[in-house]
Structures are given as structure tokens and as C-alpha cells.
Amino acid sequence: xxxxxxxxxxxxxxxxxxxxxxxxxxxxxxxxxxxxxxxxxxxxxxxxxxxxxxxxxxxxxxxxxxxxxxxxxxxxxxxxxxxxxxxxxxxxxxxxxxxxxxxxxxxxxxxxxxxxxxxxxxxxxxxxxxxxxxxxxxxxxxxxxxxxxxxxxxxxxxxxxxxxxxxxxxxxxxxxxxxxxxxxxxxxxxxxxxxxxxxxxxx
Numbered sequence: 479x480x481x482x483x484x485x486x487x488x489x490x491x492x493x494x495x496x497x498x499x500x501x502x503x504x505x506x507x508x509x510x511x512x513x514x515x516x517x518x519x520x521x522x523x524x525x526x527x528x529x530x531x532x533x534x535x536x537x538x539x540x541x542x543x544x545x546x547x548x549x550x551x552x553x554x555x556x557x558x559x560x561x562x563x564x565x566x567x568x569x570x571x572x573x574x575x576x577x578x579x580x581x582x583x584x585x586x587x588x589x590x591x592x593x594x595x596x597x598x599x600x601x602x603x604x605x606x607x608x609x610x611x612x613x614x615x616x617x618x619x620x621x622x623x624x625x626x627x628x629x630x631x632x633x634x635x636x637x638x639x640x641x642x643x644x645x646x647x648x649x650x651x652x653x654x655x656x657x658x659x660x661x662x663x664x665x666x667x668x669x670x671x672x673x674x675x676x677x678x679x680x681x
Contacts, residue, residue, distance in 0.1 A: 493635070526582070618653065
């Protein structure tokens with residue numbers, strides 16, 4: 479069981495920082511059908527797509543229903559099981575380990591704050607570049623402008639039993655610098671309601 483499993487199953491939870499600050503997790507969105515800006519990501523995927531940190535599989539399944547070849551990867555067995563239940567394909571895999579189709583994916587999704595995986599957005603984007611084919615795109619969900627890049631030790635509450643891990647957040651204004659350092663360029667950025675997105679293109 480991973481720290482995020484309660485949220486994947488729809489239980490209300492949040493990240494607690496060492497300062498005591500709470501960051502509530504959008505578990506209702508994770509477990510719902512695609513909505514609330516998800517079309518920004520889905521409409522940008524016109525070829526084989528890798529959904530990193532796919533969670534319960536709402537985006538992987540939506541792409542499958544659209545006829546787009548897609549694969550979800552997640553370290554949680556619960557996430558993989560839930561994605562399969564939606565009729566989509568997923569593997570239990572750490573994105574930094576071997577992933578099928580490396581260097582051949584046309585698109586890659588980092589939705590719902592998954593740019594924070596591992597607590598090092600630059601390392602994650604460099605890994606994304608390895609997974610994508612030339613001209614491929616990483617579609618990234620971001621925090622609102624003004625947040626910069628933030629890394630913190632966090633734990634899931636209330637059900638995680640106190641296990642700490644590192645997470646990161648990237649504000650919309652900070653993505654261009656990260657993209658340049660990881661050999662991407664920002665093809666476009668946009669806002670949909672309270673959500674912010676960017677499309678990073680690999681040369």
C-alpha cells in the first residue's frame with residue numbers, strides 16, 4: 479500500500495507539511511469522470527500517451543475510449559487495479575525504472591500535481607525527455623503563478639501513520655526555466671478555471 483492509496487479510493491485526505499500546513503488533495507477529481515479542465519490534456523494527445531502517476535485511471539481510460547493508445551504507470555497496486563477496472567491498461571512501475579516504449583512515446587501526462595513525483599521536478603522532466611520521441615510533448619499541470627518551485631517533506635493525513643516523503647510544486651511562471659534545463663521548450667500554456675497547464679515539446 480502506498481501513501482496515496484486512501485485518496486485513490488476516494489477518502490478525503492491531505493498532505494501535511496513539516497510546518498503543519500495542509501495541502502488538500504483533489505480526490506473527488508481523481509475518482510470522477512474527466513471534467514474540470516481535463517479536456518485540455520486529453521485534446522492534446524493525438525498519439526501513444528504515457529500517463530505517469532495514473533492513479534485510478536480516469537485520463538488513461540478516457541484516452542482509451544477516444545481510441546488513443548495509452549498506458550498508465552503508477553507505483554500503487556491499487557491504482558493499477560482501479561485503472562484496469564475502467565478498461566484501460568496500466569503497469570505497476572516507478573517512472574525512473576524501465577518503462578515500455580522508452581523513447582517512442584508521443585505524449586506524456588503529468589496531471590494532478592504529478593510534476594511533484596520524487597520531489598525533484600527537474601529530474602522528472604529529464605526522465606520525461608528520455609521517454610518521449612523527438613517532437614513529443616509532456617503535458618504538465620501546474621500551480622498558479624507566483625508559487626515558484628517548492629520542495630517539502632510531507633506526509634499523508636489522516637491515514638498514513640506518519641511516513642514522510644518528499645514532494646514538489648511548480649508554479650506556472652517557473653516552468654519555462656525548468657523546461658530549458660531539461661531540453662524542452664514551452665509550446666503553450668493555458669488556464670482552465672482554477673487549473674493551470676503547459677505543453678513542453680522535445681526537440
